[in-house]
Structure formats: structure tokens, C-alpha cells
Amino acid sequence: MRTPEEQYRAQQQPQPQPTAGRATTEAQRQVSEVFRQQRAATQERRSKVLSAGTLRRRGRTVILEGDWKLATDKLPAGDLSGMEFKGGKVGDLTLKDLHALASNHGPKCRCGIDR
Template sequence: MGFFRPSRKFTEIPTPEEQYRAAQVHTPSPEFLETQRRLSERWAERRAATEERRSKVVSAGTLRRRGRTVILEGDWKLATGSLPVGEVPRVTHGKLGDLTIKDLHALATNHGPKCQCGLGR
């Protein structure tokens, strides 16, 4: 009989009232909802900024790495405010115009979001 198991003491068995309260749906606090709303707004703003930066790439080529240097090869063409449309030189740590290494990695033809090379982190 499960009621008198040695691993469960009689005083630990919840009463019907405790069982009823435990089964109720808990509503989150207003502070929690506000924090969640603010975080989702920030995430949406960051995502929109990323999409705007990535939309400035006219055409993407390949990307490879030699040590800590990222080398862009092929037909990369950018249309950003800081760079005219044209070929892109080698890129080292940091940014190329408005684009980050993560952006270039996501747009490269030989890489992408599911690539495990370590550049997209």
C-alpha cells in the first residue's frame, strides 16, 4: 500500500486544501511582467539593428580565418555609409564599417547560423 511507504512520513502528505492550492495556476507578479516586457523590447531593438546592418550587404562571398584574422574572399560588396560599394579588404578583430564579424559570418556563403566554426559567437 503506497500510503504507508517507509520513504514518506505521514506528516508530509499534503492535505486536500494544500493539493487544491498547488493545482491552481499561479499568476506572475506585475514586476515580473514589466521586466519581461522590457527585455523583449530590448531584444526586438537589437534584432532590428542587426537586420538593418546585415541588409547593407549587397552580395556575400566566402569567409575564412587565418589565426585571429578573418579574410573575406569572393564577391563581397557592401553599401554602407562608411564604405562604398566595392570589394572588401581583409578584416581583423572588430568591425568592418557597421558590420561585426558575427554579421559577416552569418552572411558568408560558406558559413551560416548553424556553422560550428567558432566565428559566429
């Protein structure tokens, strides 16, 4: 016959520990890797800006002013002041890249360019 302590221990069932499944872990790893690759590509593009000036908007047109000098694969290093463009890219740089690097703008300026 069992003792009361043995009967108590027999009634207790070990609770399974919550663990993430392999699929969840793999999905998180893939998302993390994609984010890391995108961030590295963005930093590489932005590192090609030798000096950043200002930018302003006239309607949907963005005008680069001041001392913008880029060293990209598609454009030689040179002065881009006064250049106008509508959407698209300047060399390898996107409008968001230029907005983040401009001396009169940034990620929290609320001007609407980065949208």
C-alpha cells in the same frame, strides 16, 4: 441552523489564482522590447550587404574572398574581396554579421568564427 450543503460550502475557501505580479510582467515586457530592438538593429546592419562572398581564417585574421559588396554608412558600395581584418568591424558590420552572411559559413558551421 445550516443545512449540510451550506456547511460544506462555508468550509470551502476560494483558491487564489496564480498571477504574475506587475513587476514580473513589466520586466518581461522590457526584456522583450530590448530583444526586439537588438534584432531590428542586426537585421538593418545585415541588409546593407549587397552581395556576400566567402570568408576564411588564417589564425585570428579573417579574410574576405569572392564577391563581397557592401553599402554601409562608413564604407561606400564596392568590392571588398581580399580584404583582411582582425576583430573589429568592417563598416557597420561585425564579424558575426559577416559570418552569418558568408556563402561558405552560417550559424551551424562550427568553425569558431562566430564565438
